[in-house]
Amino acid sequence: MQPHLAQSLRHWFPDIKIIILLRNPVQRTISDFYQRQNISDPTFTQTLDGVTHIDLAKVDVIADQLYTDLKTGVSWLQCLLKQQTIVQTDISLNLARNLAFSQYIRYFPQWFEQFPREQILVLPSEDLFQNPPATLQQIYTFLGLEHHRLPEYRNLNPRQYNAISPEFNQQLTEYFRPYNQQLEDYLGQNFNW
Template sequence: MTLSTPTPTNIQQQTQTLINHYQKATLIKPDSATLYQDIGNLYRSLREFEPAIVYYLKAIELKPDLFSVYSPLNFLLQFISWSSEQNKNQIITQGIHILKQNIINQPKFPFAHVVLGRLYTQKGEIETAKDCYQKASFKQINRSYPHLIQHWNSSTQRQPNFLGIGLFKCGTASLYSYLIQHPQILPAVTKEIRYFSNTTINDLEYYLSHFPAICHPNYLTGEVTPNYFTFPNVAQQIKDWFPQIKLILLLRNPIQRAISGFYWGNKLAYQYLNKSLDGIHHLDLDLVQEKISDIKEKQKLSLYKRIELRNQWLDCLRETWRKNLDINHEIAFHIAHSLYIDYLPEWSRVFSKEQLLILRIEDLFTNPQNIMKQAYHFLGLPDHPLTEYRNANRNKYPPISPSLHQQLADFFRPYNEQLEDYLGLKFNW
C-alpha cells in the first residue's frame, strides 16, 4: 500500500483540528503552561505568528522557567510587524509586562533579557533595548567568567572580532558551540543576532550592545548568523563597520544542504505533520530555475536600501508562507542557497583572503579537532582541544531516491566546478 504525502491544505486542516482540541484542554487545565506552548507551536506551524506569540507569552506567564519557549518567541517577534498597529501595541505591552515580571522570578536566566530587548526594539525604545542586551550579557559573563567582571566597562562597547556568515544546515550551531568553549572567546548574548540581514535599525551601538563590554586584549567575541552569506550587500556594510574583522564560512555538499534545509524548514513549519520527499523521483528543474531567478531578482537592491530589502524579504516570506506551494517551489529556495558560487564573489571582492576562512562541514564532523585548530589559528588563538565534539542541531531525515539524487548531482555539478575553479580547491562533492 502506498501512502500519499499530505497536501498543505490537509496539513492545515489537521493542524487546526489539533489546535481546537488543545484549546478545549486548556478549559480543563487552565494552568498548564505546556498546553499553551503546544498551541503556540501549532499556530507557528500554520505561520500564524500573532496567535503563536500570544500563546507563548501565556506559557511564560504561567511558568517563567519554561525555557524552551523563549527562543521561538524571540524569533517570531521579528514578524510582529505583520499585525495591525493596535494588536502589535497590545501584544508588545503585554509581553513587556510578562517578561519584566519573569526576570524578577528568574534572575539567573539571561536570555529573558534578550527577549525583553526584542520587545523594546519592536516598540521603538532602542535605548531601553540596548540596556536589556547589556544586562543579558553581563549576567551571562558573570555566570561563566566571573573573574572578568572586574574588566566590565559599560561606557565602552566591544566590537566583534569574528563573524560566522553561513550557511544554514552547514554546522554553524556546532561551530559556535565549539568556539565559545575556548577560554578566550566570550559569547554574544545569542548565537545569531541577525542584525545585518533581519534588522531595520541602522545603529552601530545597538548591534554592539549584544556583545560583552569587556575590552581585554586576550579575549575575543563574535556571533554566527547563517543567512549573512546569501543576503545581498551585507559584506560591504560589515566591512564599513569592521574593516579588520575575520569571517568563517562553512560549506556542505549542496545536495545534502538543500535536502536538509527542506526538511529543517518544514519541521519548523509543520512540526506535527511533516512534508516529505519520500517517493519523489524527479523535480521540475525548469520550475526550480524559474523560482531561483525570482529569488535573485527580489534581492537586487542597492547597498543602502537594507530597510527596503528587509521589508521586501518579510513580504516575500509572508506571500510564500500563505500559499500552498508544491515541492518544486519549496525546495527551490534551498537549492538557490546551495549555489555557493553565486554569493562568494561578493565577499571575496570586499574582504581579503586573510580575512575569510572557508571550511567544509564534512571535515568539521570527521576531524573536528583538526578543523577547530585551523579556526583557532585563523583567529590568532592557541589550540584548545575539547573532550567532546557534539553535533549540535542535528537534522534527521530519510534518504532521497537514487534518481532524485542523480538529477540533483547533475544540476549542481557545473556550479561546484565553478566554485572549485574560483577557489582553487577540491571539495569532492
Template sequence: IFYKIALEINQDDLDIYYKLQEILDKKHQLSQEILELRRKIELNPNIKSYYNLAMALTRQQKWDEAVVAYRQAIEINPDLPWWFYYNVWEVFAREDKLSEILAFFQKFQKSNPDSCWSYLNIGEALTRLNKIEEAIPYYQSTCYQRTQKSYPELVSQPWNLEEVQGPNFIIIGVHKGGTTSLYSYLIQHPQIVPPIKKEMDFWSWKFNESINWYLAHFPAISKGKNFLTGEASPSYFDYPNAARRIFQFFPKIKLIILLRNPVDRTISQYYQWLRLNWENRSFEEAIQLDLERLTKAPEKVNYWMKELNYLARGVYVEFFKEWMSLFPREQFLILKSEDFYAYPEVTMGKVLKFLDLPEYQLSEYKNYNMGNYSPIDSSIRRSLNDYFQIHNQRLEKYLGMKFNWN
C-alpha cells in the first residue's frame, strides 16, 4: 500500500516502481507456493505439508487459515515436541486459540499418560497463558519421565525436587555460531544429563517466569552423583542484564561460548530470520540500514539495542566487557566456531576438559541446524569485512586471542 501511494505521488520514480513490482512478484510466488502445498495435501496429507502450508499462510498474514493448518498438523501426531515451534504458538496466541490447543493436549495426555511430550506441550501452553505455577508440575513430570528412560539410576530412589540444583554450565552464544551442534554432542556424554530443553531463554526473554519455572526444566541430581547438567541459549550473550541475572543466582557457573566470523554469522542470521518469517526486507536493505545506524554516530551506539538486529551482535568485544566485569576469566571457555566446524572432536576434547569430564569420542559429529543460501554479493561482503575489522582487532586485544577472520 505504501509503495502504491508513493507511486501515485511520484509517478516517474523508477525506484518506487521497481520496488512495488518486486513486492507484487513475491506475493504472486507465495500464492503459487500455497496452491502447490494444498495440492500436495490433497494427495498425501502429512505433518510436514500442513506445517509448511501454515508457514506460507503466516507470510501472507492469513492468520485464521494458518491456525487451521497448524491444528491439522498437530492432530496428525500430538506426541511430538510442538513446544519447540514457537511460530506455532505465536499464531495461536495471536488468534486467541491457546486455551483451545491446551484443552486438546490435556485430552491427549489423559489417554496417553506415558507421553512425555504431551506434558511438555501442556506446560508450554500454560506458560504462554501466564499460568506459571500450573505449568511447573508439567515440566517436572516431563523431566522425570525423560530422565527415567535414559538414566534410571538417578530415579531409582524417590525424585527429590529439593535436589534440583540447576545448571553446572551454560552455552551462552553466539547465535548461529554452532551452539546446537555443540550441545547435541555434549548431551551424548554418559555423565551429562540434559534438561528438557536446549534453549530456555530464561535469563533473557523469560526472566519473568520465576526461578522455579526455570529449575523445573532440570533433573534432580543427588549430591555425590558424578553427573552434570546444563543448557544452551545463545540469546544470553548479547541480551541486556542476562549476565547479571545469571551471576546473581549462579556466580560459580562455567560459561562456554562459540565465536563465529561476524560476517558469516550476520549472513546466516538474516537467512534464518527470513525462513522464520521475521524478515521481509532484502539482505541488502537490512544490512545497509544497520550500517547506517552504526556508522552515523559510532560513539553513541548502544550495541545492546535489539533494533540493531544483525551487525551489532557481531561486535563481540562490547558484550564481553559486561560478562567479564562479573565472572572471572577462568569460568569462560571461548572457542572459535570455524575450528569447531573443521575439527569437532578436538573442540569437544577442550570442552570436556573444561567441565572436568573424561574424554568421550562420538562415532559421528553431525552438523545440526545448518542453513543453505546463495553466496552474497562480493561488494556487500567487503563492506561487512570493513565494518568488523576494527572490532575484531579490539576483540583479539581484549581477550588475548587470535581469530584471523579478516
C-alpha cells in the first residue's frame, strides 16, 4: 500500500523474490477490525456482535479517498492517521478502512508493473494454515531452496474473536465478489472466497 514502494524495491533490489499471502478478505477485514480494537484507545469498545449489515456507500467513499490519496503520494501512515478522525460510533465508517485494505486488486498492479511475474508468488493464506508442508514446499521451490520438513507447524499468532452474523458475512462476501473476481482474472489464479 505504500506509494512507490514497488518502484523503490525494484530500483534497489531488482532481482528480489516477493511472496504475498492473501487472506480471505472478509476474514482479514474482521481480524483487522478486532486488531485495531486491541491496540486502539480504550474507549473504542465497538464489536461486531449483532451487526447484520453496514452502509457500504459510506465505505466506498472512504475507500476511494484512501486509494486516491495513496496514488497521489500520501503515505500509508498518513492515510491511517487521517482515518482516525472517523467518528467511532458509526460502525460503517469504522469498518471502511478495513474493507478498503482488503480490496487487493487495487494495489496489485503497481507490483506487476515493476516486477516480472516469475519474481512474485501469490498464495492464499488458507493454504498455509490448512497444509503448511505443501505450501512451504511451493515457497522453497519458488526461492530455489532445498525443502526442509519441520518437526511441527504451529500458528504462533492465534487470535480469538466472535464470529459475525450470517447476514453480515453474506453482505461482505457479496461486497468483495467483484474485487475478488477482478483479482482472480488479473492473476489467473482462483481463490474461491
